[in-house]
Amino acid sequence: IKKIGVFTSGGDAPGMNAAIRSVVRTCAYHNIECVGIYRGYEGLMEGDFEPMNARSVKGIINKGGTILKSARSQEFRTKEGREKAHQQLIKAEIDALVAVGGDGTFTGALIFNEEFDFPVMGIPGTIDNDIFGTTHTLGFDTAQNTVVDAIDKIRDTASSHNRLFFIEVMGRDVGHIALNVGIAGGAEEILIPEEDLGLDRLVESLKRSRKSGKTSSIVVVAEGDKIGKNIFELKDYVDENMEGYDVRVSVLGHMQRGGSPSCFDRVLASRMGVKAVESLLEGKSNYMVGLLKNKMELTPLDNAIKGKSKINLELLRVSDIMST
């Protein structure tokens, strides 16, 4: 392998820039060329490439988003799209790819590898933390800290006005962010897709806590929660079924994806970039780099996509006890 291409794809996540920096600098360290590919699979199909050296990535370790930009591509899902991408890689003499993203990104990389036997290595970058084979994806830690900060601020209003706040956090199919920030932010209840609390139990629990003397409350709701109502319907339902609270909704949205990466995410990204490049140089392909028991480990891309990233049920119990 003489030249490696790196790209970011899917939803951006804090730490992606630190990962790009690490891939580029590890290539430089091993005296091989590195090419930045813009806009994920879109740029791959169009040949939107730029040679990068150690200096091209100066001053980005602390930056949120991704300097290579990101996209969710429909065309790459087609055989023609992937054929185009392959031609561009041949033209640019790129021998291997490092893909930074989530399960959609890895699915594309896996199919591409199967079709063209092209070496690929994945780095998990998504705030959702919904990837099997790593305890932490890039951006998860930063996003949690961002959300806890937001909850702390909303709590000021909740307690000043004796209000009940439903706060929606990201997590399309999983409750990792909700569960952790719920505990850290002192939430009364946490609603996640993995556990359906049920509307009645939710209202009962809120009534109980009201009776016990609480004058304000925070309920953290994962966006993928399966309670059967969206957060505004949920608010109306609770409004109608319990008295004594002024109820409000706050949907945090994309502010959760932005901002300077935490120390944890910067270190993780740096480690993952080194492991991804060095694994490719050792002739490995079709793996995702992950953090397991504080070691960099490789998981076959296929397992990373199909495996389930389980939530830690102990956390639910801790949350229940804390809201006593």
Ligand code: F6P
């Ligand atoms: O996968 C990361 C994520 O932020 C999810 O939590 C969220 O559901 C989704 O991306 C939002 O995607 P978009 O930015 O394309 O609206």
